[in-house]
Amino acid sequence: MTADLIDGKEFAASVRAKVAEHVATLKEVHGLTPGLAVVLVGEDPASQVYVRNKGKQTIECGMNSYEHKLSADTTQEDLLALLDQLNADPAVHGILVQLPLPGHLNEDLVINRIDPAKDVDGFHISNVGLLATGQKAMVPCTPLGCLMMLRDRHGSLSGMNAVVVGRSNIVGKPMGQLLLRDSCTVTIAHSRTKNIEEICKQADILVAAVGRPQMITGDWVKPGATVIDVGINRIDKPEGGTRLVGDVDFDSAAAVAGAITPVPGGVGPMTIACLLANTLTACCRANDLPEPEGLTA
Numbered sequence: 001m002t003a004d005l006i007d008g009k010e011f012a013a014s015v016r017a018k019v020a021e022h023v024a025t026l027k028e029v030h031g032l033t034p035g036l037a038v039v040l041v042g043e044d045p046a047s048q049v050y051v052r053n054k055g056k057q058t059i060e061c062g063m064n065s066y067e068h069k070l071s072a073d074t075t076q077e078d079l080l081a082l083l084d085q086l087n088a089d090p091a092v093h094g095i096l097v098q099l100p101l102p103g104h105l106n107e108d109l110v111i112n113r114i115d116p117a118k119d120v121d122g123f124h125i126s127n128v129g130l131l132a133t134g135q136k137a138m139v140p141c142t143p144l145g146c147l148m149m150l151r152d153r154h155g156s157l158s159g160m161n162a163v164v165v166g167r168s169n170i171v172g173k174p175m176g177q178l179l180l181r182d183s184c185t186v187t188i189a190h191s192r193t194k195n196i197e198e199i200c201k202q203a204d205i206l207v208a209a210v211g212r213p214q215m216i217t218g219d220w221v222k223p224g225a226t227v228i229d230v231g232i233n234r235i236d237k238p239e240g241g242t243r244l245v246g247d248v249d250f251d252s253a254a255a256v257a258g259a260i261t262p263v264p265g266g267v268g269p270m271t272i273a274c275l276l277a278n279t280l281t282a283c284c285r286a287n288d289l290p291e292p293e294g295l296t297a
């Protein structure tokens with residue numbers, strides 16, 4: 001391996017430490033404690049683990065965590081009523097509805113009921129529009145985490161050629177918008193893109209958010225490029241059992257790239273860290289206080 005390893009675990013710990021420091025100051029100087037409300041509908045085991053981790057890390061950073069666990073047969077009206085209540089609660093600065101929701105609930109309607117100023121996932125249509133028009137938005141956590149790692153590595157991203165593989169609303173598109181905002185020349189590739197390998201090979205920054213195990217191999221990577229692997233895929237091990245891999249074939253890509261994130265331990269840990277950062281930012285904005293430096297887009 002010739003590439004530098006971008007250690008997301010270590011980076012996420014430094015983001016959490018910055019958040020905790022800022023929260024301590026907010027408490028001391030302004031008597032304010034940021035609060036994050038997480039709403040979980042149903043009993044999906046993976047979602048339960050995510051919600052538990054989010055709550056634990058929120059408290060560890062000195063913020064208040066409010067968990068609302070609703071049964072799988074919760075009606076749309078009841079869920080919307082809870083969101084109205086959280087929107088009106090001044091102790092709640094961030095609201096996150098854990099996705100996916102059970103099939104009878106309309107995700108768009110639910111997400112767009114959250115006050116955009118409290119939408120710490122950045123999925124509300126107003127935040128999508130604000131980001132696309134270069135205005136102050138709440139930015140989705142996973143792409144924000146990728147951006148922080150890229151800025152840390154390169155300083156200015158201006159003029160760099162960036163290729164994002166994947167055009168989902170939660171990762172690919174907002175990632176493209178953030179890179180554009182940092183003055184990269186951005187290409188967003190997807191399943192219908194022609195000559196995708198050649199396009200990727202032009203990238204100074206290559207972000208993979210596809211959901212296909214180890215699809216991007218070393219011969220897609222420009223020598224010296226920075227490769228950010230968002231993918232989380234579980235594959236079978238030849239000796240039995242399973243393991244997590246990214247969308248990038250780590251070994252072959254790391255032999256060509258200048259820097260690369262591993263899976264696990266790359267982008268994954270940054271996502272919750274950025275959720276905490278967004279909650280802090282939302283609290284500062286709600287109280288007309290300066291935003292925490294280095295924790296926003």
Ligand code: NDP
Pocket residue numbers: 142165166167168169170171172189190191192196209210211212230231232233267268271
């Ligand atoms: P989606 O399934 O919503 O989107 C996948 C995108 O990849 C689509 O735009 C699709 O194109 C594109 N794609 C699929 N196959 C190909 C192909 N053969 N060539 C080129 N493009 C292709 O996934 P998400 O964006 O939600 O997630 C992507 C990955 O990131 C997943 O592995 C997911 O688990 C992971 N993830 C990790 C997070 C973290 O915290 N680290 C957070 C969120 C996601 P098209 O639109 O044309 O169908």
